[in-house]
Amino acid sequence: MPKTELDLYPYQSWEERPQITWPNGAKLAFWVAPNIEFYELEPPDNPYRKPWPHPYPAVPGYSIRDYGNRVGHQRQMALLDKYGIRGSISLSAALCEHHPEIIALCAERDWEFFSHGIYNTRYTYGLSEAEERSMIEDAMATIERAVGKRPAGYLAPALSHSDHTIDLFAEAGGLYTCDLFHDDQPTPVRTRGGQRFVSIPYSLELNDTIAFVVQRMEPRRYGEIIRRAFDELLAEGAQKGTVMCIPTHNYQVSCPHRLRAFEEALAYITGHPDVWVTTGREIADHYLAHYYDAAVDAAGGFT
Amino acid sequence: MSNPLLTYTRRRYGMDHDRYRWSMLQDRPAVRWPGGKPLALWINMSVQHFPLSGEKPQVAPPGALTMPYPDLRHYTLRDYGNRVGIYRVLAALEDAGAVASVAVSGQLAQRYPTLMERLAATGSEWLGHGWNMNAVHAGDLDPERERQWIGDTLAALEPYAPQPITGWLSPGRLQTALTPELLAEHGLGYHCDWVNDELPYAFDTLKGELTCLPSSLELDDVFVLTNNLHSEDSYCQQVIDAADLLIDEATRLQSGRMLSLNLHPWLVGQPHRIQTVRDILSALLVERGEAIWNAAPSAIIAAAQSA
Numbered sequence: 001m002p003k004t005e006l007d008l009y010p011y012q013s014w015e016e017r018p019q020i021t022w023p024n025g026a027k028l029a030f031w032v033a034p035n036i037e038f039y040e041l042e043p044p045d046n047p048y049r050k051p052w053p054h055p056y057p058a059v060p061g062y063s064i065r066d067y068g069n070r071v072g073h074q075r076q077m078a079l080l081d082k083y084g085i086r087g088s089i090s091l092s093a094a095l096c097e098h099h100p101e102i103i104a105l106c107a108e109r110d111w112e113f114f115s116h117g118i119y120n121t122r123y124t125y126g127l128s129e130a131e132e133r134s135m136i137e138d139a140m141a142t143i144e145r146a147v148g149k150r151p152a153g154y155l156a157p158a159l160s161h162s163d164h165t166i167d168l169f170a171e172a173g174g175l176y177t178c179d180l181f182h183d184d185q186p187t188p189v190r191t192r193g194g195q196r197f198v199s200i201p202y203s204l205e206l207n208d209t210i211a212f213v214v215q216r217m218e219p220r221r222y223g224e225i226i227r228r229a230f231d232e233l234l235a236e237g238a239q240k241g242t243v244m245c246i247p248t249h250n251y252q253v254s255c256p257h258r259l260r261a262f263e264e265a266l267a268y269i270t271g272h273p274d275v276w277v278t279t280g281r282e283i284a285d286h287y288l289a290h291y292y293d294a295a296v297d298a299a300g301g302f303t
Numbered sequence: 304m305s306n307p308l309l310t311y312t313r314r315r316y317g318m319d320h321d322r323y324r325w326s327m328l329q330d331r332p333a334v335r336w337p338g339g340k341p342l343a344l345w346i347n348m349s350v351q352h353f354p355l356s357g358e359k360p361q362v363a364p365p366g367a368l369t370m371p372y373p374d375l376r377h378y379t380l381r382d383y384g385n386r387v388g389i390y391r392v393l394a395a396l397e398d399a400g401a402v403a404s405v406a407v408s409g410q411l412a413q414r415y416p417t418l419m420e421r422l423a424a425t426g427s428e429w430l431g432h433g434w435n436m437n438a439v440h441a442g443d444l445d446p447e448r449e450r451q452w453i454g455d456t457l458a459a460l461e462p463y464a465p466q467p468i469t470g471w472l473s474p475g476r477l478q479t480a481l482t483p484e485l486l487a488e489h490g491l492g493y494h495c496d497w498v499n500d501e502l503p504y505a506f507d508t509l510k511g512e513l514t515c516l517p518s519s520l521e522l523d524d525v526f527v528l529t530n531n532l533h534s535e536d537s538y539c540q541q542v543i544d545a546a547d548l549l550i551d552e553a554t555r556l557q558s559g560r561m562l563s564l565n566l567h568p569w570l571v572g573q574p575h576r577i578q579t580v581r582d583i584l585s586a587l588l589v590e591r592g593e594a595i596w597n598a599a600p601s602a603i604i605a606a607a608q609s610a
Binding site: 038040041042044046054055056057059060062063064066067069070071073074075094097098099100101102118119122123126127131134135138212216218219220255256257258259260261 | 306307308309310311313314315316317318319320325326327328329330361362441442443475476477478479480496497498499500501517520521522530531532533534537540541542544545546547548549552562
């Protein structure tokens with residue numbers, strides 16, 4: 001039976017937040033989350049969601065995503081290097097097997113790898129709880145084998161969820177989820193096992209694929225909305241401590257007609273003081289160490 | 304566990320198919336364009352026929368008719384491109400001294416020989432572009448039918464093309480599972496349908512090797528102007544931003560890059576859009592002329608392959 005309430009976090013108004021202070025007194029924690037994904041040319045049919053709009057072979061959809069790995073990846077990576085940003089990779093775990101060269105480039109730079117499932121053409125839909133547990137574990141173990149470190153974060157593949165997704169990920173040893181869009185600060189998330197687990201603000205509004213594919217935004221306007229979001233979150237961060245994430249895709253923002261606007265936004269953001277340029281995991285660790293307990297107490301505890 | 308949703312038969316190194324080898328653009332041997340210029344510019348004009356009636360394709364290509372029969376509005380708007388718009392685009396190209404290829408619907412050869420002769424007189428390289436825009440190579444299309452469309456298209460266009468046709472752009476950049484084999488079987492050398500790269504690369508078929516010369520979809524005029532609904536000025540800006548980024552990257556990494564532009568006369572040949580074409584050509588060929596090698600697709604492939 002579908003639940004009528006989400007029940008993962010208590011209500012807490014934006015007007016009544018304790019101040020979060022980021023390392024070195026920063027007001028805003030800023031992270032960039034490049035999605036490095038593998039979409040299969042011939043995925044199995046999922047009864048709940050069609051992987052491709054076109055019949056096999058879905059050349060248009062498949063080939064532009066492959067462009068992201070063949071061309072876009074190193075282009076965005078050069079840009080993040082230039083502005084001193086370590087990416088937090090939302091990773092299709094099978095990419096460790098298909099394209100280890102990409103993994104090596106990210107690992108050399110001490111980028112974070114978090115789990116984004118096995119393939120972005122495999123959904124949580126249609127899996128039993130045991131099957132979902134095995135898929136989550138497969139992704140964690142695959143990434144751990146490739147990079148020597150177990151992922152701390154999860155963005156469910158293609159944002160496909162079940163009622164168990166958060167619990168199963170916490171039980172697999174995860175620390176944070178990117179799947180909730182309810183806040184501009186980290187928040188504690190209730191799990192059935194009582195693990196210390198948090199939501200770290202990711203963003204759909206600033207996600208390049210949402211901007212370019214769903215909203216069909218002009219590239220320069222994408223740069224503009226990023227700057228506007230930053231100005232607001234930095235100003236509010238003085239009283240609250242805020243998080244800003246830009247999720248990207250190498251088949252979108254790394255296209256040559258779009259990267260310049262993104263670069264201008266990154267130059268603007270990293271040119272400000274009071275910004276902690278960091279990774280998803282570092283935000284989660286800082287919050288868990290300093291703010292999690294007080295936030296749970298303020299909510300009357302998770303029972 | 305036997306759930307097919309958790310069964311992975313092609314989870315392995317490289318691609319999950321056998322069409323081409325995995326490699327990253329930045330890791331390949333450096334490409335040098337003639338004159339040491341950083342950026343190759345491939346301009347293609349897609350010259351298309353949208354039939355008034357007939358069987359609907361399994362996938363509608365961009366620009367397809369949408370209304371109940373007779374869809375006069377879209378039929379005539381597309382026909383406008385072949386009567387009026389294309390002559391504006393040709394003039395803009397000629398005034399700018401631009402080199403452009405033409406990808407032509409085979410059926411146009413019998414319909415508009417005057418236009419074919421005019422295109423032939425430009426000396427442009429010709430590509431097959433399907434029999435017409437309803438003849439979409441997609442899904443479980445009967446291979447015999449697909450084979451015939453390709454053969455008919457090449458036979459119809461060959462008498463006008465200044466050189467033997469070696470290139471192919473499928474309607475809507477769509478393919479069936481057999482399209483690459485059928486193209487190779489007809490002696491073609493390259494196709495432009497997979498948009499996964501910015502340089503030509505080797506593409507395997509069971510009938511011999513092809514080259515894929517990717518025709519950028521994301522900067523295609525129809526994609527930017529009618530799918531994304533961006534303004535003409537934004538389109539021009541996007542092309543300029545792309546050129547500048549690629550020139551910079553090619554210079555920094557000492558390896559040539561390519562910018563591909565695909566123009567549709569029925570769209571950019573409209574009077575309110577043609578100035579944008581002139582602006583783009585001027586920004587590329589005049590303002591950035593020293594950095595840009597504007598060439599035909601076969602010349603670009605040959606130069607890239609000599610790397």
